[in-house]
Amino acid sequence: MTQPAxxxxxxxxxYDDGFEALKCIDLEVAPGDFFALLxxxxxxxxxxxxxxxxxxxxxxGSVTIFGHDIDKDFSAAKQFVGVVPQDFNFNQFEKPLDILxxxxxxxxxxxxxxxxxxEKYLKQLGLWDKRDIASRTLSGGMKRRLMIARALIHEPKLxxxxxxxxxxxxxxxxxxxxxxxxxxxxxxxxxxxxxxxxEAESLCRNVAIIDQGQIVKNTSIRELLTQxxxxxxxxxxxxxxxQCPVVDGYVLSQVDGHSIEVVVEKSQSINELFAALTAxxxxxxxxxxxxxxxxxxxxxxxxxxxxxxxxx
Amino acid sequence: MDNGQKxxxxxxxxxxxxxxxxxxxxxxxxxxxxxxxxYFVIFGKLIGSRIGEMSNLPYIQFVAPGLIMMxxxxxxxxxxxxSFYGSKFQRNIEELLVSPTPNWIILLGYMVxxxxxxxxxxxxxxxxxxxxxxxxxxxxxxxxxxxxMTSLMFSLAGLINAIFANSFDDISIIPTFVxxxxxxxxxxxxxxxxxxxFWGSVSLINPILYMVNAFRYGMVGITDINIVWxxxxxxxxxxxxxSVALHLLEKGSRLRx
Numbered sequence: 001m002t003q004p005a006x007x008x009x010x011x012x013x014x015y016d017d018g019f020e021a022l023k024c025i026d027l028e029v030a031p032g033d034f035f036a037l038l039x040x041x042x043x044x045x046x047x048x049x050x051x052x053x054x055x056x057x058x059x060x061g062s063v064t065i066f067g068h069d070i071d072k073d074f075s076a077a078k079q080f081v082g083v084v085p086q087d088f089n090f091n092q093f094e095k096p097l098d099i100l101x102x103x104x105x106x107x108x109x110x111x112x113x114x115x116x117x118x119e120k121y122l123k124q125l126g127l128w129d130k131r132d133i134a135s136r137t138l139s140g141g142m143k144r145r146l147m148i149a150r151a152l153i154h155e156p157k158l159x160x161x162x163x164x165x166x167x168x169x170x171x172x173x174x175x176x177x178x179x180x181x182x183x184x185x186x187x188x189x190x191x192x193x194x195x196x197x198x199e200a201e202s203l204c205r206n207v208a209i210i211d212q213g214q215i216v217k218n219t220s221i222r223e224l225l226t227q228x229x230x231x232x233x234x235x236x237x238x239x240x241x242x243q244c245p246v247v248d249g250y251v252l253s254q255v256d257g258h259s260i261e262v263v264v265e266k267s268q269s270i271n272e273l274f275a276a277l278t279a280x281x282x283x284x285x286x287x288x289x290x291x292x293x294x295x296x297x298x299x300x301x302x303x304x305x306x307x308x309x310x311x312x
Numbered sequence: 313m314d315n316g317q318k319x320x321x322x323x324x325x326x327x328x329x330x331x332x333x334x335x336x337x338x339x340x341x342x343x344x345x346x347x348x349x350x351y352f353v354i355f356g357k358l359i360g361s362r363i364g365e366m367s368n369l370p371y372i373q374f375v376a377p378g379l380i381m382m383x384x385x386x387x388x389x390x391x392x393x394x395s396f397y398g399s400k401f402q403r404n405i406e407e408l409l410v411s412p413t414p415n416w417i418i419l420l421g422y423m424v425x426x427x428x429x430x431x432x433x434x435x436x437x438x439x440x441x442x443x444x445x446x447x448x449x450x451x452x453x454x455x456x457x458x459x460x461m462t463s464l465m466f467s468l469a470g471l472i473n474a475i476f477a478n479s480f481d482d483i484s485i486i487p488t489f490v491x492x493x494x495x496x497x498x499x500x501x502x503x504x505x506x507x508x509x510f511w512g513s514v515s516l517i518n519p520i521l522y523m524v525n526a527f528r529y530g531m532v533g534i535t536d537i538n539i540v541w542x543x544x545x546x547x548x549x550x551x552x553x554x555s556v557a558l559h560l561l562e563k564g565s566r567l568r569x
Contacts, residue, residue: 015569053410056569075313078412089403098331099407105324106411108317150407 003067005031005158005189006052011061013047013213021047023213024061029191029206031066031157034184036200036221037193039210040302045193046086048210049162053083065158079107082156084147086163092136096127096146099135100153107154114153121149124179141172148176152183159183160191165199177203197295201225209298211305232290233270235260238283247276261290313412321413322421329425333391340391341433344383348437351379352444355501367503367534372445377528378500381462383437385495385520386487388430388463392422392470393483400474405567415561419471419554426467427460434459447531454539455530461546462523468553475560475567494520504536519549 006029013022022044029035039045050056052063054070063070068077090099097118104114122128125145130138135146144164151159161180165173173196180203184190194200200207200221207224209217217224236259244254250273251263260282264270274284313321333340352372356379360371367374399405408418441447449455469486477483498520504512515521516537526542529535535542561567 050569054568055406055409057564075412075414078410081410083410085406087403089406091399091402091404093335098328102324102328103407103411105327106321106408106413108313108320108412110320 002031004028004064005033005066006191007062007064008048008052009062011048011051011063012059013044013051013056014059021213022051022058025210025213025215027208027215027218029158029189031189032184032187033189033206034180034204035189035191036204036207037191037210038197038200038207038298039193043210044213045210046162049083049085049160049191049193052160053081054078079154080157082151082154082159084144084151084159084161084164086166088143088147090135090143090146090150093134095132096122096135096138096149097131099146100150103150104153109154117153117155118149121152125149126175141168144168145176148179156188158189158191162193163195164192165194165196173199197298209301211302214305216301216305230263230265232261232263233287234290235262235277235284236286238285239281241282245277245280245282247273250276313414317412318414318417321411322417322424325408325413325418325421326424326428329391329395329422330428332395332425333429340387340429341436344387344433345436345440348379348383349440352376352441355379356444367505367536369532369534370445373447373532374503374528374534375501376441376445376447377531378498378524380434380437380441380531381459381520381524381527382495382500384430384434384459384463385466385523386491387433388426388466389470389473389491390487391429392426392467393474393477393487395425396422396471396474397477397480397483400477400567401480409564409567416558419468419557419561422471423464423467426470427463430463430467431459434463449531450533451530453530454526458523458526458530458542458546461543461550462527465546465550465553468550468557471557472553472560475557475565478566494518497521499524499536519545522546 006027008025008027010024010026011022012020012024014020025044025048027048037045037048047056051058052065052070054074065077065080068080070077094102100118100121101111101114104117105111109117118131119128122131125148127138127142127145127149130142135143138146148161148164151161164180165176168176177199180190180192190203192200192204204221206220207217208215234255240257241254241260242257244252244260246252249268253261255261262273264273277284355375356372360375363371365371365374396405399408473483473486497515498518499515504515504521507515522537522542522545525535525537526539526546529539
C-alpha cells in the first residue's frame with residue numbers, strides 16, 4: 001500500500017500561554033499531490049507547518065511523513081521534508097552558494113554532490129550569478145528563491161511552502177508557479193499555504209481550509225468550486241451607462257459610468273442577462289469575476305464557521 | 313543518518329564556524345591579540361620589572377600562562393555565544409533544527425568551532441609571549457590537556473548562555489559580570505598565597521583558578537594547587553556543561569516553540 005506523503009492524526013497544539021492553536025486536526029496528503037492549506041491569519045497554518053518540520057512541539061497527536069513518525073523516526077522523516085518558511089531565515093552575511101552547500105551538509109550530503117546540486121538549483125532559480133555575494137544584498141524575490149533552492153538541496157519528496165510568493169511581483173510569482181508545477185510534475189509532493197487564492201486555484205489539486213485551529217473543509221479544488229452557488233461579475237459596457245439597468249431576477253449595481261456589477265446564481269443563465277441588457281441598448285465588451293471564485297467560497301466558509309461558533 | 317552522514321554534518325558545522333570567525337578576523341582575532349600584548353607590555357614589562365619575582369619566578373613568566381589562558385577562555389566562550397545567539401537572532405539556527413542532524417552533533421560542532429578560535433588565539437598569544445619571556449615547557453601533556461579541556465568547557469558555557477539569551481545584552485552580561493571577575497580573581501596576576509587563609513580559601517571555589525594553575529604548572533612548573541584536582545574539577549565541570557547543553561538542545565528550550 002502506498003504511504004501518504006503526510007498523515008496528521010488528532011494533532012493538537014496548546015502554546016505555553018494557553019492558546020489552543022490546533023484542535024485535534026486530521027489531515028492526509030497523497031504522494032504527488034499539490035495541496036493547498038488555506039486559512040485566515042492565526043488559523044493554525046504556520047503552527048501545522050512548524051510541527052511538520054519540528055520547529056514547533058506538538059501537544060498531542062501524531063505526524064508521519066511517507067510512513068515515518070516525526071517522533072520515533074525523526075531522522076528518516078526529516079530527510080523527506082523540505083521547508084520554505086514565511087520569513088527569511090538564512091544567515092544574511094553568508095553567500096547563497098555557501099548557504100546551500102552548508103544546508104546539504106546538515107543532511108549528510110557529500111560536498112562534491114552538494115556543489116553540483118547547488119549549481120543546479122541556483123541556475124534553475126536564476127541565482128547563479130549571485131552565488132558569491134552576501135545574501136543580505138539580494139532583492140526580496142531573490143531571497144525567496146534562495147529559500148526554495150535551500151529547501152530543495154536535499155531533494156525532499158515533500159516540499160512545504162509557507163506563503164512563498166508573499167510580497168513577490170506578478171512576473172516573478174508566475175515564474176515561481178511554473179517552477180513549482182515542474183517539480184510537482186517530477187514527483188515532489190507540495191503543500192502550500194497562501195493568501196493568494198488565485199495561486200491555490202491555479203496550482204493545487206486538493207485543499208484543506210483551516211480556521212480557528214480546526215479543518216473546516218478538506219476536498220479537491222474542483223469539488224469545492226462546484227459548491228459555489230453564486231458568482232459576482234463586473235461587466236464593462238461599450239457606451240456610457242447613465243442609469244443602472246434593471247433585469248428581472250438579477251441583482252445589478254452600477255460601479256461607474258462604464259461598469260456594472262451583477263450577482264449570478266448557479267441556476268441562472270448569463271446568456272439571458274446579456275440578451276436583456278442588449279435589449280436595453282447596453283452592449284457588453286468584456287466581463288470578469290469581481291473576486292477569485294475560491295476567494296468567495298473561502299470567505300463564505302470562514303464566515304459560516306464564525307457564525308456556528310457564535311451560535312454555540 | 314549513518315555515521316558517514318553524521319561526520320559530514322559535523323564537519324560542515326565546524327567549517328562554517330571557522331569560516332565565520334576567519335571572515336570577520338578584524339573583530340575576532342586581532343583585538344584579543346592586541347589586548348594581550350598590552351597586558352604583556354604593561355603588567356609584564358613596565359610594572360612587572362618593578363614587582364620582581366612571584367613564586368620565585370620573574371613576574372612576566374608568572375603572568376604569561378595566565379594571560380594565555382585568559383585569551384583561550386574568553387575567545388572560546390565569546391565565539392560560541394555570539395555565533396549561536398546570532399543564528400538564533402537571524403533564525404538561521406532553523407536550518408539545523410529542521411535537518412536530521414542529531415543534537416549531539418550540533419553541540420559538538422559548535423563546541424569544536426569555539427575551541428578552534430580559543431586555541432587559535434591562544435597559539436597566537438603564546439607565540440607573541442615568546443618575544444617578552446623565555447619558556448621551556450615543563451610538561452607538554454599537562455599544558456595541552458588543560459588548555460584543551462578549558463577551551464572545551466568554556467565553549468559549552470558559551471552555548472548555554474546563547475540558548476538562554478533573549479537579546480544581545482544577555483550575551484554580554486555573563487562575560488562582563490561573571491567571566492571577567494572570575495578570570496581576574498583566578499590567579500592570573502598573583503599567587504593565592506598572597507591572599508591569606510580566608511581569601512585564599514574563598515578563591516578555591518573559582519574554577520578558573522584550577523585551570524590557570526594547571527596551565528602554569530605545565531608551562532613553568534609551579535602551581536598553588538594540586539594538578540590532579542585541577543583536572544578532576546575541569547573534567548567534572550565539562551561533563552556537567554555538556555549534559556546541560558545537550559539537555560537544552562533536546563528539549564528545544566528557547567529554540568522550538
